[in-house]
Amino acid sequence: MDKRELVEKINKLKKEKNAIVLAHTYQNIEIDEVADFSGDSLFLSRQAAKTDADIIVFAGVYFMAETAKILSPEKTVLLPVLSAGCAMADKINVDQLRKFKSQHPNIPVVCYVNSTAAVKAESDICCTSANAVDVVKSLNVPEVLFVPDKHLGAYVESMLDGVKVITYPGFCPVHHEIAVSDIVKQKALYPNAKVMVHPECSDEVVKMADFTGSTTGIIKTVKESNDKEFIIVTEKGVVERLQRDCPNKKFVLINEKAVCNTMKLIRLEDILHVLQTGENEINIAKDIAQKAITAIDKMLKI
Numbered sequence: 001m002d003k004r005e006l007v008e009k010i011n012k013l014k015k016e017k018n019a020i021v022l023a024h025t026y027q028n029i030e031i032d033e034v035a036d037f038s039g040d041s042l043f044l045s046r047q048a049a050k051t052d053a054d055i056i057v058f059a060g061v062y063f064m065a066e067t068a069k070i071l072s073p074e075k076t077v078l079l080p081v082l083s084a085g086c087a088m089a090d091k092i093n094v095d096q097l098r099k100f101k102s103q104h105p106n107i108p109v110v111c112y113v114n115s116t117a118a119v120k121a122e123s124d125i126c127c128t129s130a131n132a133v134d135v136v137k138s139l140n141v142p143e144v145l146f147v148p149d150k151h152l153g154a155y156v157e158s159m160l161d162g163v164k165v166i167t168y169p170g171f172c173p174v175h176h177e178i179a180v181s182d183i184v185k186q187k188a189l190y191p192n193a194k195v196m197v198h199p200e201c202s203d204e205v206v207k208m209a210d211f212t213g214s215t216t217g218i219i220k221t222v223k224e225s226n227d228k229e230f231i232i233v234t235e236k237g238v239v240e241r242l243q244r245d246c247p248n249k250k251f252v253l254i255n256e257k258a259v260c261n262t263m264k265l266i267r268l269e270d271i272l273h274v275l276q277t278g279e280n281e282i283n284i285a286k287d288i289a290q291k292a293i294t295a296i297d298k299m300l301k302i
């Protein structure tokens with residue numbers, strides 16, 4: 001089947017079954033052709049919470065589909081490829097979180113949405129890269145525990161006066177491996193380019209940024225900017241979308257390794273397959289879902 005046929009079939013099935021497709025910015029770009037909403041984790045969570053659709057097909061990684069299911073428990077949530085995991089979410093499990101909490105008792109736990117449902121259930125409030133600073137600020141406390149991303153936690157601390165952010169030593173390998181030398185190299189080639197950095201990068205890299213923000217934050221800022229050249233310091237999907245949407249601007253991916261392989265597992269064929277069969281449904285134990293929703297809801301209210 002060629003791409004046009006796949007897109008037509010998916011769109012027809014979506015109508016018949018009252019389904020929507022949510023697609024993260026790191027997905028293969030062709031997925032946008034069938035997506036009802038594309039964007040960052042926060043934007044997609046909000047869409048999952050308010051949709052009237054009966055079925056949500058989540059083109060993203062496992063924790064995103066889990067979050068959608070927690071927010072819309074009465075809906076069917078399908079993940080086109082079940083093995084699409086997140087290396088950052090895998091860095092902490094419930095036992096590790098309990099140990100971390102026992103080492104730092106009576107301090108609220110802020111949990112990056114890139115985590116399992118079970119870890120969310122043991123946390124006080126969730127955050128995404130788009131709202132992490134506001135979430136921590138909203139707690140109005142001198143200290144928080146932040147899991148699992150040490151880099152996002154450090155970024156939050158750097159943005160708030162007088163709040164100590166105690167971080168768990170997790171990270172996203174895709175962003176963690178981006179080095180200061182990569183930026184120096186690209187800046188030598190494109191001296192006028194603005195450096196746009198995702199806060200999952202290390203603090204040395206974030207310090208070199210002209211702008212730091214979520215994937216949607218980076219895209220929005222680039223679109224509104226009068227600048228013409230940008231070095232994009234996050235996953236390749238952001239560059240592809242910017243090249244598509246802003247043909248008169250120049251975008252440079254920080255390095256060719258900035259690719260999240262699990263995000264790229266999903267193809268149009270997989271979306272068609274789950275829509276046809278209803279396979280790969282996400283289900284979450286009731287007790288975990290009930291506890292996790294509290295942490296996610298608190299975040300969405302901010």
Ligand code: 13P
Pocket residue numbers: 039040041042086114128129130172200213214215216
């Ligand atoms: P955002 O969607 O918040 O930009 O985060 C990027 C990411 O790594 C998602 O896994």
Ligand code: SF4
Pocket residue numbers: 026061085086087088089114172173174175235260261262263
């Ligand atoms: Fe997880 Fe990193 Fe991939 Fe995002 S880019 S899904 S944090 S491994």
